[in-house]
Amino acid sequence: MSTREQKSPAPIAVAASGAGVVARVGDKVIAGSTNAVNLNEAGYPPVPYFPLADVDEKGWWRAKA
Secondary structure, eight states, rough: OOOOOOOOOOOOOEESSSSSSSEEETTTTEEESSSSSEEETSOOOOOOOOGGGGGOOGGGGOOOO
């Protein structure tokens, strides 16, 4: 069995956010964490990723296809 190597167009750096991060939908806070990490890829703004424990699952909804 062969494996294919996948290469990202640019390396992605992962770093602690260094501060509290909050995600909102409108006025509703759906995530807040001091443990979030930022993914940084060249040419793009940093993207925060939250630990699932810090996300309000009640803020999720099912997308309509």
